[in-house]
Amino acid sequence: MTNQPLLRALRGDTVLPPPVWLMRQAGRYLPEYRALRKKARNFLHFCYTPELAVEATLQPVKRFGLDAAILFSDILTVPDALGVEMAFKEGEGPVLQPVDPERDLDRLDASALCEKLAPVYQAAAEVKRALAPETALIGFAGAPWTVAAYMLEGRTSRDYLVARRAMARSPDAFVGLIDLLVRATVDHLSAQIEAGADVVQLFESWSSVLNPAARRRWSIDPIEKIIQGVRAAHPDAPIIVFPRGAGVQIVDYAEAEPDGVGIDTATPLDRTGLPNDMCLQGNLDPAILIEGGEALKAATLAMVARMRGRPYIANLGHGVDLNTPPDHVAAFVDHVRHAGELSGDIGG
Ligand code: CP3
Numbered sequence: 216m217t218n219q220p221l222l223r224a225l226r227g228d229t230v231l232p233p234p235v236w237l238m239r240q241a242g243r244y245l246p247e248y249r250a251l252r253k254k255a256r257n258f259l260h261f262c263y264t265p266e267l268a269v270e271a272t273l274q275p276v277k278r279f280g281l282d283a284a285i286l287f288s289d290i291l292t293v294p295d296a297l298g299v300e301m302a303f304k305e306g307e308g309p310v311l312q313p314v315d316p317e318r319d320l321d322r323l324d325a326s327a328l329c330e331k332l333a334p335v336y337q338a339a340a341e342v343k344r345a346l347a348p349e350t351a352l353i354g355f356a357g358a359p360w361t362v363a364a365y366m367l368e369g370r371t372s373r374d375y376l377v378a379r380r381a382m383a384r385s386p387d388a389f390v391g392l393i394d395l396l397v398r399a400t401v402d403h404l405s406a407q408i409e410a411g412a413d414v415v416q417l418f419e420s421w422s423s424v425l426n427p428a429a430r431r432r433w434s435i436d437p438i439e440k441i442i443q444g445v446r447a448a449h450p451d452a453p454i455i456v457f458p459r460g461a462g463v464q465i466v467d468y469a470e471a472e473p474d475g476v477g478i479d480t481a482t483p484l485d486r487t488g489l490p491n492d493m494c495l496q497g498n499l500d501p502a503i504l505i506e507g508g509e510a511l512k513a514a515t516l517a518m519v520a521r522m523r524g525r526p527y528i529a530n531l532g533h534g535v536d537l538n539t540p541p542d543h544v545a546a547f548v549d550h551v552r553h554a555g556e557l558s559g560d561i562g563g
Contacts, residue, residue, distance in 0.1 A: 220234035224527060225414060225475050225494050225526070226526075227494065229526055232552045235547075236530060237544065237547075238533065238535065241272060244535055244541065248274055257303060262335065271287035275544075284350060286335070293328070293403055299311055315381075316389050320391045323395060339407050339410035339411050343410070351414055353416055354416075355407075355415060358400075358417045358418060359396035359434075360421065360437070362396055363393060363396060364424075396437070404441070404454075405444075408448075409449075414455065416457060416477070424460070453494075457496070459477075462482075465482055473493075475526075477498075479498060482498065485522075496528040499514060500514070501531050505536055507542070511543060512546070
């Protein structure tokens with residue numbers, strides 16, 4: 216048995232009040248993060264310095280009393296560990312040396328991944344030791360398509376046309392890249408669990424740009440393989456999948472058999488088509504969190520009320536925006552915790 220509300224929800228319990236955390240809960244909207252960030256040479260150095268990563272992970276948990284900490288790191292540490300040259304540029308985001316799957320696969324080396332990412336696992340172990348037993352530690356990785364999209368495109372893009380054309384032109388080469396990322400991701404998630412992560416989440420941030428056949432082949436199937444691989448070694452660690460922008464195909468991600476599914480802002484929480492015993496997570500609009508006040512209270516209460524009677528984790532439908540006043544996050548957590556009482560529900 217576990218006393219972590221997050222784990223109980225992911226194992227299928229209806230938990231009242233629901234556990235709550237926020238995607239991108241650590242970051243530049245927090246003054247204490249901005250102060251800490253100055254101590255690192257650059258963003259990757261920040262991610263690979265356990266002392267800094269541990270502190271950044273704990274900051275939002277200390278401030279807001281959340282039910283989970285998400286390890287401070289990035290989905291692009293995996294291509295970095297595979298040997299892709301990259302930098303995070305101020306105001307521009309990540310810039311990577313673009314990979315051509317028809318030419319460059321031999322140059323990517325997954326064998327030393329866990330060695331290169333050892334500081335990430337060290338940070339996870341230290342966070343775990345610092346957390347109260349009822350607070351879950353979430354490890355994470357990007358899903359293969361989303362990571363491949365950055366590797367092929369070399370930067371953030373609106374439509375990822377370079378990457379989508381590559382999968383159409385040479386699916387055989389694309390299989391090679393996706394399979395490599397599946398193996399690397401199983402290793403990376405397993406190492407985080409071994410270091411102390413209670414739960415792991417796969418971010419499929421760019422499910423939105425895939426056509427239905429591509430979404431099946433390059434997103435859902437690889438995610439299924441990752442879940443099988445991680446579960447074979449770690450049957451007790453729940454896995455959450457967040458396929459942002461999957462539309463009506465969100466229901467097909469159930470075939471990968473995750474323990475929980477993150478729902479984006481555009482999808483009605485009560486019309487996903489996902490099984491009633493599968494834990495849902497989400498999906499408050501980050502814009503409402505920036506606004507705060509009565510709009511935030513009404514939207515949060517309505518969201519929690521809609522999810523009564525099923526396993527559920529309160530969260531946003533996308534990451535916390537840079538312009539979010541920290542006090543609004545505190546108010547959000549408070550509204551979630553009191554939602555049952557206010558709707559005349561005793562809870563428990
Ligand atoms: O609090 C947390 O959620 C934990 C840490 C975390 C970060 N990135 C830290 C970060 C997590 C879970 C991520 C995931 C991530 N990274 C995703 C998936 C979620 C999503 O947003 O769709 C993606 C696509 C990335 C890639 C990435 N990293 C981009 C595009 C950028 C630049 C844009 C931006 O938001 O600044 C980053 C940088 C990044 N990752 C920052 C943080 C706090 C900001 C960099 C800084 O502080 O200088």
